[in-house]
Amino acid sequence: MIDGQYLLRRIGYSGAAFFVCVTITFFILHLMPGDYITNYLLSLSNTLPKEAVEQFYQQYGLDRPLPEQYMIYILNILQGNWGYSYQYGLPVFPMIMEKLSWSLVILLPATVTGILIGTVLGAWSGWKSGGKKDLALFNIMIVFRAIPEFWWAIMAVWIFAFYLQWFPLGGFTSISVLTSGMDPWDVLYHAILPIGLMASFIAAGNYYVMRNSMIAVIGEDYITTARAKGLDERAVLWRHALKNALLPMATMTTFQIAGIIMGNVFIETVFSWPGIGLLTTEALSIRDLPLLEGIFLLDALMTIGAMLTADILASYLDPRIRMGGHD
């Protein structure tokens, strides 16, 4: 159950945490060696006219002292102005939203199915723990998860796209987009391979947590109590074991859903998917500070929101947890 006053206080703390995140991000990004001019326009920077370089610094306020830049930045984001990208000259927020929507196309279905499959398999495996089928599945999952995601992505492209030619090699749409416009089926056709791969990978991760949680639960005394009442195994599983085993999953899942916003750099790179992960690496390599600040600001917002959600969710799922502490 939730105490209203406590919730308000919690939201206040979240605001403070957000402010700290934004501040740290700002200073770390500004203290990084190099800047847009030297990193991106490296070949040009020596030949660029001094006036042009100075004009760039002036235009973006980079010639002012860092504390002053910071004040301007904070005042701006409070007013909803996230600044302009150096590279594209476009406002940061709509840019992020556009790339994010592409990330969501693959990450949302992958995360949701991954969580569901992982949880179901983990619950089953944990319930049957020690059996031959459980051990077989467990070992498969270990091998699968132990090898990095990008390696599997490359293998998937090589086997299913290059060798079998069931799926395209990469990208999010066919060249026909230029003549006949965007076709949702065509996008889906491009998305299946990255979605499938990511879903399997997420499933393997959640499988472990759920399996361990289930194994811990079936050793509990209340499971013996339930059996001693004469309940059959199905009832013991559904009414007593599952509810308890799912508790740790709730928190994990909340963070996974929130994490969607960060995109997936490896998958987006291997499959040339124009998502937020790819945007982040690009912005990082050319020191596009406003863009990076915007991306990290959104990450901080989502992570802090997820923490709050996880706490509220836990207090509903587990009667022992009472937000506010006093009973």
Added chain:
Amino acid sequence: MSLLTINNLSVQFETAGATVPVLDRIDFEVAAGDHIALIGESGCGKTVLGMSVMRLLPPNARITGAIRYAGSDLLQVAEREMQQIRGRGIALISQNSVSSLNPVVRIGDQIAESLSLHTQYRGDDLRHEVIRLLAELGIEQPEESVQKFPHQFSGGMRERILVAMALACNPDIIIADEPTTGLDALVKVQILRLLKKAMQGRTLLLITHDLGTAFTLASRTAVMYAGEILECGPTSEVFSHPRHPYTQGLLASSPSAGFHPIPGLSPAPGQVPSGCRFCPRCSCAMDTCRSLHPHLKETGRGRRVRCFRYD
């Protein structure tokens, strides 16, 4: 007429690389209306004996012998049939009141569960029966309590809830495994009083290491050591005139008798001596005790002892 007869029951646990015997050829009878206590140190196999009767031992347990109840051998009946017996024929009051209740299920539902499984109570009748049981066992405000979760009750109240769950379907036999563990002295006395009242006219198999609990609740007592019964008989007799040196040591080690511990440790399962299992710790061990294994012998007045001194 015995209600439950245990014949030649042996239990072994198969662990990685070794088979560990835990119970060795136990013979044992529970008559209707009997209140029997199994006492012994931790690890002597008393809980395993209780769980064998419920057939709730982990899958690596190898059980041989027979447990006769209601005309069938519980070790042979199908799992479905066993589920019918659990809770209704034989009920369990589990060991730990803190962990034996499901933390995320309302206690009313946890009690109603066995009722709806084994009785005709449904809907409002079921609710009223649950409330009646809670009231009978001294839970305050039973109407509100059914909506509560286990953590909202004190240890003593949780113990009462566990007893209510066991009594719900009016079972023939109640197995109570350490019903007073983890309770403070005052609450323990209350629970013992409550159990004594609740067990009137019922059959109880009490498993405990606490001599006081056994003395209060049981009319007969069996003393277990290293997987076998060393002595059994009427509780008052066993406690006032213990015959087996182990029982004598056990009684002398209780705080009220001056706290004189038995020297040595009880053998780890699988490492029991070949002769009398207690002889390495026994002050009156003879040569025979080291070489031969004694049998449980009648010594008169309903008592049996496993010791060569009574040959």
